[in-house]
């Protein structure tokens with residue numbers, strides 16, 4: 001099946017875009033206002049703003065207010081690496097009543113302002129692209145729910161040396177059943193063969 | 206140790222080995238083979254009457270043959286369980302019954318020759334692998350004469366000799382004449398730190414073990430002449446340096462250099478030739494006894510378990526953790542954890558620390574009693590699946606089952622799926638949707654980035670765990686590189702579909718980069734092997750079509766390789782400059798004739 005892309009398709013989504021200054025970390029190099037303005041023109045973008053610190057308490061609060069006021073149904077945060085703050089912002093959109101997977105981040109700091117410090121114009125151009133790409137992606141995201149599966153509260157420990165013994169005892173003392181499998185006739189492993197052991201110089205068993 | 210034997214929540218299975226594991230995190234079905242002990246574990250009080258009458262005498266393997274035991278025996282005095290055990294291969298009473306002396310003397314009737322091996326199945330939610338180590342066998346290092354000279358021992362044999370519970374009750378004697386030696390030498394790094402024989406890694410414990418042994422010797426035999434031959438002493442742990450200085454202060458001589466040869470003298474003593482690198486001279490040392498500080502090797506069971514559980518090994522043969530720094534006890538396979546020397550050579554303290562960590566990680570996963578699976582998993586659209594079996598073949602987690610004979614559509618086990626997206630990229634019929642990284646989601650990103658001035662831009666795919674993180678690291682290190690690259694993040698490079706690359710070129714990308722973790726470091730076991738194959742395949746196609754294959758690049762960049770990421774960006778920019786507008790338009794024409802059209806897989810909307 002071949003689906004031709006319809007140019008400029010409208011999806012009826014209401015996307016909110018937040019371009020973060022990260023103090024001066026991003027704003028010193030990237031013209032954040034300009035990025036927000038460029039993205040505001042995209043289809044489906046209901047709100048686009050630049051914002052001093054998206055991750056801060058007031059920053060998150062203002063985004064949540066927007067979500068309510070402008071009936072936003074998905075969010076783009078153009079700030080730092082998602083490897084850092086994706087969990088933060090997922091939690092934020094979730095607490096505003098949206099599915100946490102309806103969030104996309106554009107990495108304007110690690111992948112842009114910090115690595116193109118001497119080329120502010122090019123960096124801003126790249127920042128616009130990265131943020132537009134994030135909008136393109138967020139438009140297509142769908143809510144996802146984790147699946148809940150039953151689990152057996154029991155652990156198999158393979159090997160009865162000092163490591164296996166300790167793991168088994170810690171688990172058992174915490175109320176978990178353990179099956180400890182040792183191939184020799186006794187547990188103890190290498191340690192059982194030692195007399196005194198460093199650093200305490202006392203006996204091992 | 207004894208706590209393990211009597212804890213109500215611990216089912217201890219000795220003489221047992223795991224023979225099969227099925228299932229996934231939360232519910233593994235484990236098959237265990239329990240060999241028969243021939244003595245009732247519950248009834249035996251370890252009185253030892255049986256061993257007294259047993260006529261079979263054998264070398265005791267626990268003491269490395271330095272003492273003897275009977276065919277019915279206790280492994281060692283503090284053994285848990287304490288019950289005696291019969292080695293059937295040595296026993297005369299087993300089959301046919303010709304002896305049975307032990308049966309006669311055991312009042313409690315614990316001994317039963319008809320016990321047979323048992324197969325036990327257990328269902329568990331998590332697994333801790335703690336199979337430990339094997340000491341290095343120095344037979345191959347014959348220059349030290351381990352097999353030729355009786356007074357050359359390994360450090361573990363030495364441990365048994367100085368052990369109060371050992372064959373000599375702790376009195377150190379030479380094997381040849383049973384006299385206490387006046388001088389003794391230790392050779393370090395036996396089977397470690399050598400490119401030639403044994404392993405290239407440092408075994409971590411043998412330096413401190415030798416320091417410890419010298420202290421024990423000096424305590425009992427202050428006048429004994431003790432020498433240590435070494436490369437350098439690694440006393441890095443808490444309190445270690447103290448022990449080392451104490452040993453030197455007590456007169457132990459540390460000689461920098463590993464012996465070249467060892468000869469036996471007429472009195473069964475040993476002559477050691479060594480190049481002392483501190484004084485740059487060849488020296489000879491006459492010693493009554495020699496101890497080889499043998500290294501730590503992965504346990505013999507490692508490879509079998511690796512295959513059974515779908516785990517990975519480091520080049521050294523130890524188990525590979527999910528992340529060497531941030532997830533040091535997790536296996537890449539969810540629900541499996543490592544503890545102790547199974548993961549790498551380490552001392553008791555580190556083994557115990559890691560074991561507690563592994564227990565905590567397992568509890569973290571189990572405490573809810575249910576398991577939440579990350580929804581970034583693949584889904585099969587049954588109507589489009591032709592049951593070709595490709596997805597099941599490529600999935601690193603065996604998470605897909607498909608009956609190619611009966612032609613029933615593929616099914617993804619979402620609990621096992623780790624979300625690499627390889628199946629979606631490899632399915633020839635577009636029958637798999639990768640949640641959160643669907644074709645449409647990615648193709649729209651490509652379209653957007655190439656909307657204006659595409660000739661100026663480099664389209665780069667980066668995996669979440671390595672290359673994207675490497676780009677982050679370049680940022681954190683403020684490494685400057687040309688601003689023309691635009692990254693698209695996927696969880697794994699295995700997700701990068703041929704159609705994405707084709708689409709990028711059709712939309713006038715001058716250069717496309719596919720990047721991921723180095724081979725062997727893939728966060729999804731070996732999914733990047735499929736990336737490698739796919740890129741190679743596509744480059745061949747490009748060549749046939751008359752598109753320069755250099756325009757498609759493949760790079761492996763680890764999370765720590767910010768510098769490498771940056772230098773690759775510089776190189777790609779040079780490549781990009783060589784791509785002319787005409788060349789780009791020619792590519793578009795070529796792809797329009799064939800399959801340049803965007804082909805969204807049916808399930809991707």
Ligand SMILES: Cc1cc2nc3c(=O)[nH]c(=O)nc-3n(C[C@H](O)[C@H](O)[C@H](O)COP(=O)(O)OP(=O)(O)OC[C@H]3O[C@@H](n4cnc5c(N)ncnc54)[C@H](O)[C@@H]3O)c2cc1C
Nearest residue numbers: 159161162163183189190197198337338506545546552553
């Ligand atoms: C000579 C020597 C001296 C040492 N001295 C010291 C010291 O003084 N201080 C110190 O801190 N550390 C010392 N160490 C290190 C210490 O011995 C280890 O840190 C410790 O034993 C590691 O424990 P483990 O449980 O990981 O492995 P091990 O002790 O090796 O135990 C592994 C257990 O798993 C079992 N097993 C293996 N495969 C299977 C399987 N497939 N199925 C079931 N069971 C299996 C084995 O039978 C064994 O019982 C010394 C090591 C050596 C070699």
Ligand code: SF4
Nearest residue numbers: 394397407408411412
């Ligand atoms: S711990 Fe010491 S003896 Fe052991 S391999 Fe390392 S350096 Fe050599």
Ligand code: SF4
Nearest residue numbers: 590591593594596632
């Ligand atoms: S690769 Fe695609 S068509 Fe083949 S079995 Fe898997 S889902 Fe079905």
Ligand code: SF4
Nearest residue numbers: 600622623625626628
């Ligand atoms: S996404 Fe990866 S782990 Fe999941 S089923 Fe497909 S190939 Fe297997």
